[in-house]
Amino acid sequence: MEMHGELRIAAPREQVWERLNDPETLKKCIPGCEEMVSTGENRYNAKLTAGVGPVKGVFTATVSLQDIVAPEHYTIAVEGKGQPGFVKGLGELNLKEENGGTSIQYTGEVNVGGLLAMTPPSAADEPMRNRILNTIDETVTAVQRISSELRPSVLDDLGLATAIEAEAVRFEHRTGIECALSLPDHAALHIQGAAATAIYRIVQEALTNVSRHANATRIELRLSQQPGELLLEIRDDGRGITAAEVSDRFSLGLIGIRERADLVGATVRFEGQPGRGTIVSVRIPAPASPS
Numbered sequence: 160m161e162m163h164g165e166l167r168i169a170a171p172r173e174q175v176w177e178r179l180n181d182p183e184t185l186k187k188c189i190p191g192c193e194e195m196v197s198t199g200e201n202r203y204n205a206k207l208t209a210g211v212g213p214v215k216g217v218f219t220a221t222v223s224l225q226d227i228v229a230p231e232h233y234t235i236a237v238e239g240k241g242q243p244g245f246v247k248g249l250g251e252l253n254l255k256e257e258n259g260g261t262s263i264q265y266t267g268e269v270n271v272g273g274l275l276a277m278t279p280p281s282a283a284d285e286p287m288r289n290r291i292l293n294t295i296d297e298t299v300t301a302v303q304r305i306s307s308e309l310r311p312s313v314l315d316d317l318g319l320a321t322a323i324e325a326e327a328v329r330f331e332h333r334t335g336i337e338c339a340l341s342l343p344d345h346a347a348l349h350i351q352g353a354a355a356t357a358i359y360r361i362v363q364e365a366l367t368n369v370s371r372h373a374n375a376t377r378i379e380l381r382l383s384q385q386p387g388e389l390l391l392e393i394r395d396d397g398r399g400i401t402a403a404e405v406s407d408r409f410s411l412g413l414i415g416i417r418e419r420a421d422l423v424g425a426t427v428r429f430e431g432q433p434g435r436g437t438i439v440s441v442r443i444p445a446p447a448s449p450s
Contacts, residue, residue, distance in 0.1 A: 162267050162268075165262060165265075166262070166367075167260055167263070167329075167367075170260060171256075171259075171260075172231075172255070173230050175230075176230035176254060177230075179233075182197065186205075189207065189248075191207045191208045193208060194206040195222065201225075202222070202224075203222040203223070204219070204220070204221060204222075205219075205221070205222050206218070206219060207220050217242075218241035219239060220238060220246070222236070222237050231253065231254055234249065234252075235248075236249050237249075246270070248267065248268065248269040249267065249268055250268075252264075252265050253265075257329070258325070262333075314356065319351075319355045319358060320343065323342060323358075323359065326359070326366070327366075327380065330366045333370075334370045336370065336375055336377065336378060336395075337376065337377045337378065338377075338378045338380060339378070339379045340381075341382070341383075342381075343384050350384075353423050357420065357443065361391065361416050361419050361420065361441055362380065362391070364412060364416050364419070365393045365416060365439050367412065368413075369393075369395045372397075373398060373436070373437060374397045374398050375396050375398075378393065378394065379392075379393075379394040379395075380392070381393075384445065388443060388444055389443040389445045390442055391439075391442075392440050392441075393439045394437070394438045395436045395437050397436050398433070399431035399433045399435055399436055399437055400430075400431035400437040401431060402431075405429045405431070413429065416441075424443075425443040426441070427439070427440070427441050428441075
């Protein structure tokens, strides 16, 4: 199995690097890893469970970080052996500073041998194969939470509306997904402090969710100020979120949006139409515009 991609985290590169070198984070990045114990600098012994079809088993493995260039790059190598065969994995992470945040480019390959390699995969194995990608998402979300309570300096430097515009431009450049914006005039936008931070973070998280899951080609983002509240709407033309996904308490992307909304007393609604896209609506209490 091969994988590759790019992710962006709204946190400084040094902070992201520290998190990605944490043993608990590394453990989450390795599918089926139940235990991981340090045996030396950048080396670990691990216990893994893995399987293909009816063939499953426990593996003892070594995990090592190689070719380290802090805080820019490392290679993670995993080799495991057990009764069903062997598992080998190799992945590379490259971190780049990008507009106050961090871009992570990753590539990886996982191979199996022995009985595992001779057993045809079944449909039931698909969730296991997807765990590698899911754990990357979880790790990125965990790193994002490090800075979730911090006020982005871009809000102080540019203001909320301009900061959202800049984020949308970066998103378009990074993903190729078109962003159409409708924002209040900068002078007419009366919001600051925790509410402005929450809106900015929600926009970032919603855009990330679209790029990862929606299969969309266009986003419409609208922020309007009404008496006593702000209304944020983010629409995409993707596959449409399902009712099961909305109610999934383990959906980290939705959890992050809900938590940030709760911090400022906002309400959130997720609506999906199959094949027609998703609408995220957030209503944020705000002072009315001065007359």
